[in-house]
Amino acid sequence: AQKITQTQPGMFVQEKEAVTLDCTYDTSDPSYGLFWYKQPSSGEMIFLIYQGSYDQQNATEGRYSLNFQKARKSANLVISASQLGDSAMYFCAMREEGDNFNKFYFGSGTKLNVKP
């Protein structure tokens, strides 16, 4: 079974508007971490934001916020005030912490296009 599901292969957003990228996850571990990465066309994976499974508050990093709904097992990324440079692939990931190897699982990504 897929551990991370991103149901939006592609999204468009107007510059300066907010956009939400969806992510759901599946785990039976009580302790885990959730991450979002950005991958521009150049290929490098850039870490954006982290949410721990025990964190009570939603994580925020500048224009990025993570809408964490634990009961629903969802970890949506919200980008406020979109910029042209936000156009990229976005990947949701989960780290299970049940063993020493801390495996990270990724979704298939969402391609975001920001329109001027």
Added chain:
Amino acid sequence: ETGVTQTPRHLVMGMTNKKSLKCEQHLGHNAMYWYKQSAKKPLELMFVYNFKEQTENNSVPSRFSPECPNSSHLFLHLHTLQPEDSALYLCASRTGESDTGELFFGEGSRLTVL
């Protein structure tokens, strides 16, 4: 210069060749990872090394063999590959000593198998 360096950036090889991908991290991390990225698919975890101890993904074909001689270097040895192995191979590292413990990625090695 990134903290995680991968070489070569591009590699074209025939199905009978033997080649290796190299990854080096300058961050003092203690865990290193190989991922395979194919178009429109989730990143596929291939191998993890933690303090030089390896966990293997049983679905990875034996034509891929990892080597981690020390905590800073990671190799992926390739032999008798198939065209479907063409992909972007990403190396990553992490430390368990940060609050977030995110992966730091290299820029990837783009492999084409003819």
